[in-house]
Structures are given as structure tokens and as C-alpha cells.
Amino acid sequence: MKSLDTLIRLKRFQAEEKRRHFVQIETMIADFDRISRDLDREIDVEEKRTGITDTQHFAYSTYARAAATRRDNLRRSADELKGQQEEARLAYEEALDELKKVEALGERERAEAPVEVPPRNIAGRARAALGA
16 A cells, blocks of 8 residues: 555656646747747837838848847747647646546555454553553
8 A cells, every 4th residue: 555655646746747847838938929029029119210121121220130030039949849838738648647547546445445443432442552
């Protein structure tokens, strides 16, 4: 029974780790999207300030060009993370399934284990304490 309890704790820990990994990827994607939107706004402001929106124009803002490059890199990274997020979600669901199986096994073993009923009277408790 003790080894089964240890296995249940291990499976809970593994499932929690998979959940944390999934949430971490989800947070990174959200951060990348937010930063990308911020860069879009900065690019728009810079283009309005300079009056040049054609990226091929020789006088196009170097700041706007650099911001656009960074934004594009962030979007690519977010797209790659979305693939990893799906893998992490599947791994988390698999870990939860394993945990449920082990917990069910533990419940079944606990139900099958003999239950000791403590004695109700004082004499019975005394005998039980003395090992008689």
C-alpha cells in the first residue's frame, strides 16, 4: 500500500509539472502576441511621424524597420510555440489519465483491505493496548 501511495504522489507531481509546462507556453504565447501588438502600434506611430509608410522607400524609418523585424520574429516564435503547446496539452492529458488509473487502483486496494474496528468498551481497549 505504501508503494502505491508513493506512486500516486509521483503521478500527481508529474501531472502538475506537465500542467505548469503547458501554462508556461500559453503565457509565453500571450506575451509574444502582446509585444507584437505593441510593436504594431509603435510602427504606426513612427510611420505617421515620418510620413513614409512604404517600407521600400530609401528614407523609411530605421526604427520602424527594426521594430517590424522584431515583430515578425515574435510572431514566428509564437507560431512555433503553438505547436509545442499542443504537444504539452496532450502530454498533460496523458499524465492526468495515468494519475486517474493509479488513483482508481489505490481506491480499489483500500476498499479490499481489511478494516480494523477499534474496541468499544474500556476493557477491550485495554486488551488491544496490551496486545492481548
